[in-house]
Amino acid sequence: MIALLLGMVLGLLVGALCRWYDLPSPTPPTPIGALLVVAMSLGYVVAGHV
Numbered sequence: 001m002i003a004l005l006l007g008m009v010l011g012l013l014v015g016a017l018c019r020w021y022d023l024p025s026p027t028p029p030t031p032i033g034a035l036l037v038v039a040m041s042l043g044y045v046v047a048g049h050v
Contacts, residue, residue, distance in 0.1 A: 011036040015043025 018024070018040065 007032075007036060008039045011039030012043035012046070015040030016047035019044040019047040 014036075
């Protein structure tokens, strides 16, 4: 459970950093990777509003 939460936080952080530095968002091709993409996308959107 902690690993899942840590992965989500890390994904949000990566998404925010991609947004702030205008980097393309990385997209891994696995189901767990898809969840990380969702977290990064949310970070990207939230960072855009901040």
